[in-house]
Amino acid sequence: MSQYKSVKGMNDILPADVAVWQQLEECAAELFAGYGYSEIRLPIVEPTDLFCRSIGEVTDIVEKEMYTFTDRNDQKISLRPEGTASCVRACLQHGLLHKQTQKLWYSGPMFRYERPQKGRQRQFHQIGVEAFGFSGPDIDAELLMLTNRLWRVLGIDEHVTLQINSLGTLAARNEFKAELQSYLRAHEGELDEDSQRRLNSNPLRILDSKNPGTQTLLDAAPSLADYIDDESKHHFAELRERLDAAGVKYSVNSRLVRGLDYYSQTVFEWVTDSLGAQGTVCAGGRYDGLVEQLGGKPCPAVGFAMGMERLCLMLEQSKNAAAATSLDAYLIVPDNALHSSAQQIAERLRDDLPQLRLQLHCGGGSMKSQMKKADKSAAQLALIYGETEHASQSMTVKHLRDAGTEQHTLAVSELAEYLLPRIG
Ligand code: ATP
Numbered sequence: 312m313s314q315y316k317s318v319k320g321m322n323d324i325l326p327a328d329v330a331v332w333q334q335l336e337e338c339a340a341e342l343f344a345g346y347g348y349s350e351i352r353l354p355i356v357e358p359t360d361l362f363c364r365s366i367g368e369v370t371d372i373v374e375k376e377m378y379t380f381t382d383r384n385d386q387k388i389s390l391r392p393e394g395t396a397s398c399v400r401a402c403l404q405h406g407l408l409h410k411q412t413q414k415l416w417y418s419g420p421m422f423r424y425e426r427p428q429k430g431r432q433r434q435f436h437q438i439g440v441e442a443f444g445f446s447g448p449d450i451d452a453e454l455l456m457l458t459n460r461l462w463r464v465l466g467i468d469e470h471v472t473l474q475i476n477s478l479g480t481l482a483a484r485n486e487f488k489a490e491l492q493s494y495l496r497a498h499e500g501e502l503d504e505d506s507q508r509r510l511n512s513n514p515l516r517i518l519d520s521k522n523p524g525t526q527t528l529l530d531a532a533p534s535l536a537d538y539i540d541d542e543s544k545h546h547f548a549e550l551r552e553r554l555d556a557a558g559v560k561y562s563v564n565s566r567l568v569r570g571l572d573y574y575s576q577t578v579f580e581w582v583t584d585s586l587g588a589q590g591t592v593c594a595g596g597r598y599d600g601l602v603e604q605l606g607g608k609p610c611p612a613v614g615f616a617m618g619m620e621r622l623c624l625m626l627e628q629s630k631n632a633a634a635a636t637s638l639d640a641y642l643i644v645p646d647n648a649l650h651s652s653a654q655q656i657a658e659r660l661r662d663d664l665p666q667l668r669l670q671l672h673c674g675g676g677s678m679k680s681q682m683k684k685a686d687k688s689a690a691q692l693a694l695i696y697g698e699t700e701h702a703s704q705s706m707t708v709k710h711l712r713d714a715g716t717e718q719h720t721l722a723v724s725e726l727a728e729y730l731l732p733r734i735g
């Protein structure tokens with residue numbers, strides 16, 4: 312074994328595991344296109360300031376999870392911990408929000424310096440969706456219907472549930488924050504350590520503390536729902552009506568606050584209990600203030616990000632997981648002197664049958680060892696091109712997975728026609 316290992320928390324995705332990743336990527340891309348969302352591709356590093364300004368200085372991400380460097384020109388840059396900030400930055404930089412709406416999605420690696428465990432890496436992957444320029448609950452509902460449909464397509468819908476909440480406007484939330492803070496200050500000694508630390512910097516985060524003592528204390532605390540402004544209440548009520556009408560099941564979790572500063576009004580999480588502690592597979596909400604905060608004209612926005620590792624784990628556990636696609640045929644060339652002719656035939660077959668999954672044996676070896684490799688490759692057919700076949704410009708076809716079928720020989724010119732109904 313080599314002395315080199317991947318960086319802790321940054322994993323390889325090996326060939327045997329790639330099929331479910333592709334299944335997730337393909338299903339998501341198709342579905343987004345079907346709802347009118349376009350893909351945007353964003354850089355992996357951004358100026359550090361962008362994240363501090365958007366995510367918030369007193370969040371876990373900015374305080375202790377970012378990978379930050381200075382480049383050779385002493386610029387402070389960070390590996391992106393999430394995609395929303397980059398997406399907003401790109402939209403503003405290229406004028407994409409000028410007198411128009413945008414429905415966008417992106418995917419790729421994100422980086423956070425966290426404690427690695429099942430469903431939690433330092434390099435992980437997200438697929439994110441953002442909609443800009445829509446202020447009504449119609450689009451919030453669309454995003455939830457879209458994700459609900461994705462779980463159905465993937466066959467994991469029975470294992471996820473939706474939690475929603477409204478945070479109200481920033482003003483409403485600030486008023487609540489002050490009340491919560493003064494209530495909790497009076498009970499500071501009873502709070503867990505993390506919550507004590509958050510009491511001054513980010514008291515809302517205390518609401519999603521997992522500590523039982525803290526949760527009991529919160530039962531008697533002021534409730535966010537009592538501070539929500541009327542407009543946000545209407546927004547939330549209409550969202551719920553639309554979800555009910557569409558048959559999207561949810562529960563209202565009044566302690567759902569989300570970790571980032573930029574949310575307002577609707578927030579939501581899709582959670583599962585099939586992954587242990589790391590149960591949130593998709594999370595998001597409305598962030599109407601962020602575009603302006605990053606220097607744009609005010610622009611309502613809503614979006615979510617899903618954790619691909621967690622979804623792939625769920626997919627692997629489900630019976631719907633895609634199997635690795637196998638080869639149609641494995642071309643065996645027992646006499647290496649004929650390999651170049653065989654390669655030309657293979658190339659012509661690829662011209663005629665672009666879908667064909669054909670592996671040409673390379674590297675020589677006996678008929679027996681090549682046959683073993685063909686067998687192991689899980690290909691349906693072995694094609695054998697030996698001296699006899701070369702002399703008559705033919706190919707012997709052997710069905711590897713169907714013992715009942717005799718092997719037979721075909722003219723090379725008839726091969727494409729023979730293979731066509733047998734591929735894919
Ligand atoms: P968590 O509470 O699990 O730390 P979060 O609130 O920090 O999640 P978001 O920033 O909302 O997560 O990211 C959206 C989704 O990305 C999460 O719901 C999760 O599925 C996934 N995710 C976040 N951090 C990680 C990570 N370190 N490893 C794997 N997946 C992650």
Ligand code: MG
Binds near residue numbers: 570
């Ligand atoms: Mg986190």
